[in-house]
Amino acid sequence: MKIKQLLLGTVIIGVIWNIADFILQGIILKSTYESISGYVSMDSINPVWWILFDFIQAFLVTWFFRKVMSSFERSPQGAMLFGVFLAIILAVPTVFIEGITVKGFPMWLAWLWLVQYIIYGAVAGYILGMLSKPKIATA
């Protein structure tokens, strides 16, 4: 995977995650977040941060994929498996601890986040697999 693919992967995944987060976090779960006493009001957070953090995470996932892609089958399915595994390693150490530490955080939300991570990871993996697919047809 070359630098151009790293940037392309970051942009595509970042845009998709931003759209998904806008719908899921910004609309569907907004009232849930407002009811968590340990959280500040969502409206008080500049949305630029949400957008930026999604792109930073997209960059890191794409960068990490470049590092470990040789351990997975070189296909969209293999990369999708990477995405699902990565989602598990990202979510498990953090979302459940947040559920324990933050006042008023409902544990069902930690499970929902885990599912969300896995779906986001699978989508990101599929995109990375498409970008890094061997160009057999042009060989």
Next chain:
Amino acid sequence: MKQFLIATIAIGVAANLLDGIIHGIFLESTYAAIPSMGAMDTGKAGWFIFGDFVAALVFTWFYGRVHSSFDQNPNGAVLYGIYFGIIVAIPTFMFNALQFKGFPYWLSWVWTIVLVVEFAIYGAILGALTKKKTATA
């Protein structure tokens, strides 16, 4: 399988020791001053201990999946640990500073550095166990 279980237990124990010192002693007063983290003092230590073992399990399992992408020596496993720490911490901990009531921004950087260093240590443990296995093979 035996190697996997030994690594999980060794890393889980190391994680609990490090977290007990860092979060339970050094940062205890900081957490007590953060209003959103009041749940820390309600007797949930068992969950933190369990959580460290689960994190150790995930860390070890994923290394088993991707170790061929790293040098087959302790340094390669340390590098894996550093990468793992970076990808788990960034940008999640930065976002915590925005989202949690009264969470100081500096603490997100402390968490990030601590996590990366901790996972580098866990990588070293994994590397040492892998090395031992190679030596006896």
